[in-house]
Amino acid sequence: MAANAISPVAARWIRAWLILLGLLVYATILVGGATRLTDSGLSITEWQPVKGALPPLDEASWLAEFDKYRETTQYKLQNHGMSLAEFQFIYWWEWGHRQLGRFIGLVAVIGLAVFAARRWLGGGLGWKLLGLVALGGLQGAIGWWMVASGMGDTDRVSVAPYRLMTHFSLALLILCVITWLWLSLRGAPRAAAPEGRRTSILLLALVFMQMAAGALVAGLDAGRSYNDWPLMAGELVPSHYIQGDLGIRSLFEGRAATQFNHRVLAYVLWGLSLWAAWRYWGGALARPFAVLAALVSAQALWGILTLLNAAPLTLALVHQGLGVIVTLAAVYLVWRAAAPATPSPVQE
Known part of the structure; x- marks a missing residue:
């Protein structure tokens, strides 16, 4: 066994842990989307990573939380006069989103500790997994930074769109890192296909930009305009x-600009994915290019359907969920195209 190699048993357990983390992050992205679409993100006015794990358990506690929410600009300008039951509806969405984040952190830390105790983190894997856990901690802090933009002395009735974009993009990045690590622990070496490497990287970059642009659209409710x-x-x-009152900030805060940019990026990505599927047909990457083109096409058509129906909750969530799958397909394509810099850390 080579020095610092990872045994097949260790790789199998770590990959299972990564799958669990990936599924939890994916679920959190969807719940986060529902939280945004139901305007629930400002219902919890404090960031209490530990104490906040418990929801209100009696009527007095619910009324105390409701009183805090009634001090927010969102309540005063948008939800004035809402009932306690209506407040509870939005509260549960935000609490569920935060609770999933806490659970992900728990699974991540416990898993890393167990793998370290069993000495399964050779070949530099320990530092990579530690970096992954650190990204998760950063995501929690950015989540509160996002929510804080709608609190205090502000005229906002929702979070700042660019902060929402940052929060969503980091979640997507974490899922991409999880996927890459999972693929890298497969054990069997992959056959590099350098002829499609640059195109695959360009496609992944465009997909990521498009997802970030979609977060801006969601943050401004521009999909309903x-x-x-x-x-x-x-x-x-x-x-x-x-817009005259926004100037260059229209690119991040204007409904017309953000939706138009999202459309144009979609056309560019759609066209490039179809061209790549044709260009590399019959080569080593024919299947992953074709799968990505099919997924991008489905996403584009679903996006048009969602837009024409003014982005209702169900259609918008499917659009977001499918977008994440498109991103992961692009990650897989890049992984297949890239020549491994080092041999697989898994013992053959």
Whole structure:
């Protein structure tokens, strides 16, 4: 056995742990999407990583939480007069989202501790998994940074769109890292296909940019505006793409600009994925390129359907969930195309 090699048994357990983490992160992304679409993200006004794990357990506790929420701008300008039952509905969405985050942290830390105790983290794997856990901790802090943008002395009735984009993008990055590590622990060496490497990396970059652009659209509820297609309010390019009161910030805070950018990126990504599937047909990467093109096509068509229906909860969540799958397919494509820098750490 080579020095610092990982046994097949260790690799099998670590890969199972990574699958569990990946599924939990995916679930959290979907619950986070529902939290945003139901305007629930500002219902819990404090960040209490440990104490906040327990929800209100009696009427007095519920009323105390409701009183805190009634001090927010969102309540005063958007939800004034809502009932306790209506508050509980949005509270449970946000609490569930935070609880999933806590559970992910628990699974991550316990798993890492067990693997370290069993000396299964050779070949530099320990540092990689420690970095993964650190990203999870950073995500929790960014989550509160996002929520804080809608608290205090502000005229916002929702979180800042660019902070939502940051929070979502980091969650997506964490899922990509989990996927890459899982693939790298397969044991069997992969046959590199350098002829498609640059195209695969470009596709992954475009997919990630498109997902980040979609987060801006979600943060501004821009998917519920301009619900005609292929034009926007009857125009090819919206005349108020740059809003006078926002200037360059329209790219991040303007509904017309963010939705238009999301559309244009979709067209570019769709066209490039179809071209790549044709270009590399018959080669070593024919199947992953074709799968990615099919997924991008499905996502584009579902996005149009979601837009035409003004982004209802179910359609929008499917759109987000499918977008994550597209991202992971792009990660797999890059992994297949890239020549391994080092031999597999798993003992053959």
